[in-house]
Amino acid sequence: MIAASTAENLDRAAELLRAGELVAFPTETVYGLGANAWNASAVRKIFAAKGRPPTNPLIVHVASRDQLQLAMAPPDERLSRRLDQLAACWPGPLTVVVPRHARVPDEVTAGLPTVGVRVPDHPVALELLRRCDFPVAAPSANPSNYVSPTRAEHVDAELGERVALILDGGACRAGVESTIVTLVEEEPRVLRVGALPVETLAERLDCSVETLLRSGPEARRAAVAESPESPESQLSPGRLPEHYAPRTPLRFADELDAEGQWYAEWTARRENASPPRIGWIAFRTVTSVPSQVAQLVTLSERGDLEEVARGLFAALRQLDQTGLDLIVVERCDETGWGRAIMDRLRRARRAS
Ligand code: TXA
Ligand code: MG
Secondary structure, three states, X not given: OEXXXXXXXXXXXXXXXXXXXXXXXXXXXXXXXXXEOOOHHHHHHHHHHHOOOOOOOOEEEOOOOHHHHHOEOOOOHHHXXXXXXXXXXXXXXXXXXXXXXXXXXXXXXXXXXXXXXXXXXXXXXXXXXXXXXXXXXXXXXXXXXXXXXXXXXXXXXXXXXXXXXXXXXXXXXOOOOOEEEEOOOOOOEEEEOOOOOHHHHHHHHOOOHHHHXXXXXXXXXXXXXXXXXXXXXXXXOOOOOOOOOOOOOEEEHHHOOOOOHHHHHHHHHOOOOOOOOEEEEEOEOOOOOOOOEEEEEEOOOEOOHHHHHHHHHHHHHHHHOOOOOEEEEOOOOOOOHHHHHHHHHHHHHHHO
């Protein structure tokens, strides 16, 4: 059930969480599917509701920077320094992977010695967390491998039956998930590009973008695929199966070979030769699209990638629900917001 984020409903949501129920709530990135992080059986409900493999750890959400310590082991000097450097990032779309506090159940961390924690930057999330005397474990509130939800209605459509309450906070501001950085290695390293641009993170941590992205997401995925037992997969288990994918096949616009050939191949593969219906996602105003395009979604008139990120998942969902044969999407430069956009699209591309 979707509920307005009134003080009364926030009280109720906190009460439900305390009692071991699931509550979906908005964050600045995407909607989260929350459970009391101290309650292992409540946390197991998250995995059941999402159909998520138990090997994929959850992010723990707390109300303030000081509360990060609820979930983490007492930091050594190096880690304290790193956390100080990152202080200004919270509340915000940054998750840090740090050694876990003994109190965090194995269910949350998938048995890892580390835990991912963050302080979300959304008034409803913060109001909720302040009402809880426990941290809230929450993955994105979508069925495992489907596109993350950026509106309460998205959560309701797929998980409505499985959550006690969905707090409505309107559309999420960032629209892609938080950036994840691990602080348990000699140097910090990004495990997932996201809504905090890596350039900003590099500045705060006083290191280079290259350092942060060393054996970046692509290289790591390849390594994991090659050898599921490799140290890489131990480090970030569950990263591989996350596709963020619509059910409709997705291709990049530059894969469509200008005019013609793709279209010929496509129709040749189809039993009935009716023309494919295409949904096109543009990052800026376009003046012409191929004639097979049945639906055009323009995410930003001027190609502003922050705006593109905000609307991307909702556009994928919308086009996925209209019985199209193919979703075609543009590419963008992989800097700033463009990194997270291309990362999510490549996953969607691969899975379709
Ligand atoms: O923006 C976000 O981060 C959203 C909102 C709800 O906070 N949450 C989110 O959660 O995207 P989820 O579960 O969809 O993605 C969390 C990712 C997973 O890929 C998981 O493998 C990784 O974080 N992760 C969590 N704990 C980890 C740990 N201890 N070590 C390495 N990776 C971890
Ligand atoms: Mg997710």
